Amino acid sequence: MSEEVLAILMMWSFIFIYSIFGSIDFGAGFWAMVYNNHKTMAGTIANRFLSPTWEVTNVFLVLLVVAFVGFFPKGAYTLGTVMLVPISLILFFLAIRSAFMVFSYSVQGYRKTMFFISGISGVLIPSLLIAVLPISQGGFISGDVSNQSLLIAKLFTSPTLYLYVLFGLTSELFLSALFLADYSRVSNNEKAYSLYRSNAILLGPLTLLSALFTLLFMAPEASWLVDNLMGQKIWFILSLLAFCIAYASLWWPKQNRPGIGRPRFTLLVTVLQYGLASVGYGLAHLPYIVYPDLTIYEAFTAKETFYSLMIMYIVGLAILTPGFYIFWRLFLKDKRYLQQE
Amino acid sequence: MDTVILARAFFGTSLGFHIIFATLGVGLPLMIVIAEIIHQIKGDNDYSIMAKRWTKAFAVLLGVAIPSGTIVGVQLSLLWPGFMEIVGKVISLPFQIEIFAFFIEALFMSIYVYAADRLPRYFRLISVFFVAFGAVASGILITAVNTWMNTPDGFKIKPDGTIYDVQPWDAFFNPSFVSSAFHVAVTAYMTGAFAIASVAAFKLLKKRSDRERAYHLKGLFLSLTVAFLMSFISALSGHHSAQILHQYAPEKLAAAEGLFETQRYAPLAIGGYTDPKTEEVKYGIEIPWALSWLAAGKFDTEVKGLYEFPRETWPPFYVHTLFNLMVGLGTLLLGLAAIALLYWWFFVKKRGRPFPKWLLWFLVLSGPMSMLCIEFGWVFSCSGRQPWTIYRVQTTAEAATKNEDLGVLFLLFLFLYALLSVLTILILTAYFKRNPVSKDMDKISG
Numbered sequence A: 001m002s003e004e005v006l007a008i009l010m011m012w013s014f015i016f017i018y019s020i021f022g023s024i025d026f027g028a029g030f031w032a033m034v035y036n037n038h039k040t041m042a043g044t045i046a047n048r049f050l051s052p053t054w055e056v057t058n059v060f061l062v063l064l065v066v067a068f069v070g071f072f073p074k075g076a077y078t079l080g081t082v083m084l085v086p087i088s089l090i091l092f093f094l095a096i097r098s099a100f101m102v103f104s105y106s107v108q109g110y111r112k113t114m115f116f117i118s119g120i121s122g123v124l125i126p127s128l129l130i131a132v133l134p135i136s137q138g139g140f141i142s143g144d145v146s147n148q149s150l151l152i153a154k155l156f157t158s159p160t161l162y163l164y165v166l167f168g169l170t171s172e173l174f175l176s177a178l179f180l181a182d183y184s185r186v187s188n189n190e191k192a193y194s195l196y197r198s199n200a201i202l203l204g205p206l207t208l209l210s211a212l213f214t215l216l217f218m219a220p221e222a223s224w225l226v227d228n229l230m231g232q233k234i235w236f237i238l239s240l241l242a243f244c245i246a247y248a249s250l251w252w253p254k255q256n257r258p259g260i261g262r263p264r265f266t267l268l269v270t271v272l273q274y275g276l277a278s279v280g281y282g283l284a285h286l287p288y289i290v291y292p293d294l295t296i297y298e299a300f301t302a303k304e305t306f307y308s309l310m311i312m313y314i315v316g317l318a319i320l321t322p323g324f325y326i327f328w329r330l331f332l333k334d335k336r337y338l339q340q341e
Numbered sequence B: 001m002d003t004v005i006l007a008r009a010f011f012g013t014s015l016g017f018h019i020i021f022a023t024l025g026v027g028l029p030l031m032i033v034i035a036e037i038i039h040q041i042k043g044d045n046d047y048s049i050m051a052k053r054w055t056k057a058f059a060v061l062l063g064v065a066i067p068s069g070t071i072v073g074v075q076l077s078l079l080w081p082g083f084m085e086i087v088g089k090v091i092s093l094p095f096q097i098e099i100f101a102f103f104i105e106a107l108f109m110s111i112y113v114y115a116a117d118r119l120p121r122y123f124r125l126i127s128v129f130f131v132a133f134g135a136v137a138s139g140i141l142i143t144a145v146n147t148w149m150n151t152p153d154g155f156k157i158k159p160d161g162t163i164y165d166v167q168p169w170d171a172f173f174n175p176s177f178v179s180s181a182f183h184v185a186v187t188a189y190m191t192g193a194f195a196i197a198s199v200a201a202f203k204l205l206k207k208r209s210d211r212e213r214a215y216h217l218k219g220l221f222l223s224l225t226v227a228f229l230m231s232f233i234s235a236l237s238g239h240h241s242a243q244i245l246h247q248y249a250p251e252k253l254a255a256a257e258g259l260f261e262t263q264r265y266a267p268l269a270i271g272g273y274t275d276p277k278t279e280e281v282k283y284g285i286e287i288p289w290a291l292s293w294l295a296a297g298k299f300d301t302e303v304k305g306l307y308e309f310p311r312e313t314w315p316p317f318y319v320h321t322l323f324n325l326m327v328g329l330g331t332l333l334l335g336l337a338a339i340a341l342l343y344w345w346f347f348v349k350k351r352g353r354p355f356p357k358w359l360l361w362f363l364v365l366s367g368p369m370s371m372l373c374i375e376f377g378w379v380f381s382c383s384g385r386q387p388w389t390i391y392r393v394q395t396t397a398e399a400a401t402k403n404e405d406l407g408v409l410f411l412l413f414l415f416l417y418a419l420l421s422v423l424t425i426l427i428l429t430a431y432f433k434r435n436p437v438s439k440d441m442d443k444i445s446g
Helices: A003-034 A042-071 A073-082 A084-106 A108-130 A132-136 A152-156 A159-186 A190-216 A220-231 A233-251 A263-285 A303-333 B003-042 B045-079 B081-090 B092-114 B121-150 B168-172 B177-205 B210-248 B250-257 B290-296 B319-351 B357-383 B406-434 B437-445
Strands: A288-290 B268-270 B273-275 B280-282 B285-287 B388-390
Touching: A003 A042, A003 A108, A003 A159, A003 A263, A003 A303, A042 A073, A042 A084, A042 A108, A042 A159, A042 A190, A042 A303, A042 B045, A042 B081, A042 B092, A073 A084, A073 A288, A073 B045, A073 B081, A084 A108, A084 B045, A084 B406, A108 A132, A108 A159, A132 A159, A132 A288, A159 A190, A159 A263, A159 A303, A190 A233, A190 A263, A220 A233, A220 A263, A233 A263, A303 B081, A303 B092, A303 B168, B003 B045, B003 B121, B003 B177, B003 B210, B003 B357, B003 B406, B045 B081, B045 B092, B045 B210, B045 B406, B045 B437, B081 B092, B081 B388, B092 B121, B092 B168, B121 B168, B121 B177, B121 B357, B121 B388, B177 B210, B177 B319, B177 B357, B210 B250, B210 B290, B210 B319, B210 B357, B210 B437, B250 B319, B268 B290, B268 B319, B273 B319, B319 B357
Parallel strands: none
Antiparallel strands: B268 B285, B273 B280
């Protein structure tokens, strides 16, 4: 495997990890708004998960940017130039959301505003984030390499953008509903569990439909991607299979107890489903970062930098793992935290 | 305004805003750690109350420090894409390590805030220690990138701009890294301590119960001690940083001092301003020989003047004023801390007299003054490097984005920063009004 391919593999892994955690994070914000004051405590549960974790998830987002600059500096140049407006808007919403997350913890009066802001931004930020995908597949950038700019009007009138956004949002809500169903079950709240479960049942097929439509109505400039995607059929078939198993497991009987569904299993297989599809999509996207001007080979960093970055990723991961473990124990497993009134 | 100036104004504003919260984000955790340690040793509950209340303030400030840091980090790529292309190849290592520091801080901050009641005492101390460690490590690592811009190292560049022979660790440990990173960390500690001294002094201005007065006096004494130590070390490390300028960025030192002619026995110009017409410092006080001595410890040291360098690479003249403000305020603060501590020793401790009002008012101002010092220092460091973004490698104009939509976005972010500032003040006052220190004391004794 060449260094460039290894780097893009790392990059895709980070994007994948963030898209899962980010979906759960922003989705939890959305559900906390929808079920604010709900009798099942579903909103409280979503918020209980969100309070200690959003900050860590936010670091992952910064990690994406930093990793991209480190691995593919030329890509940072292109996307930095082109994405000025959408990314600035993301930063704007993100700042307001983060600030209110913290403020509402200190002063109770801000709770309602916080639920509203975190819920709305939980839809807006992911929509803007996923706009990177249609932009990277070509047709929305004008000018030559030295003077590029985004064709904003063309982007916002293109059905491709909205289908990507639709796919992104349904996926976000599906994943977060599954996660919160599991979190509710660990918290021993069966009512909230069945609420999130029924949301997941509704959303699951919608994610598939929107994925299908995104593929069918791909912009004409992206025909290269469609052709390549067809070449990666096997990954999508496997992904579909994973979806069927995960979806069916929502009706499996609970072990040793009355009740229905195995949310932990469903969640993990669904993550696998998205993982398989991401592999297919990522392979089809190669070697382009932004079609047709920028490939991973042109954008790649200095070799020496790449190797020191790789070494530091390994060292950093080794240092951080115990921290993540303690964190997981305290906020995702500890009954004293999960079952407080 | 042309795009380059607009980009500089935009990024400068973002950075200037972030620096306030980032500095306190480094400075306050140290104070919290110290208070926690004193509490463990002495068993005095007041220190535990201090740690708790400072953590509260720190958590609110973090609510702005995190998003504003995210903004600055991402805006680097948005506003300076040309710069980040070189950064990615040469100096992305500290950025990446900073992410790990950031993770450590975020993980343990959540643990300290949301799980404190489920943790044994020693683990609380460990988590707050990791928060403090993560915060200062982030500051140091990000400074590594800034120092590399001032004294670039660890790569070679061909005339056509191709970068080769990259040594990432040499870039990281560039000539000014150790000195400047140390300066940044220590001045942040100094500012965090002065910020707490400000609040304690303010609380002592009003009449209070003996119990509360005792509490605030302890806070004031602790913060002044740290502030004094840190401003003393800051002065020494600042001096060292200036010597690095003499060695590696002579035109920056020349501009800071308004020195035009290269000379031995160079004088130090304090105050005044650099007149662009006559090309000299006006209304300043000149101390003969002092600059040569400060630059390298000898009176006959040759200090290069601006005439030595092509005119188009001269830094702007106002950096002389910025440099003076930074050094002047820093010195003033060091003196203030010394006077207040002496007063405390001779009158407050030995004779049980209260602090006089005038001294308390000066101490109230110390936190904001220390923060101003930091801001002046950063503006000096970055304007003094102009016209370069990467010293003698890339000009600011080459680094800047060519996108022309900056104006509206700049306004949007100005609005954001104003909003966040107002909210921060509102939240802090609302919280501490609703939870006065007497309430925390009752909780502990009751």
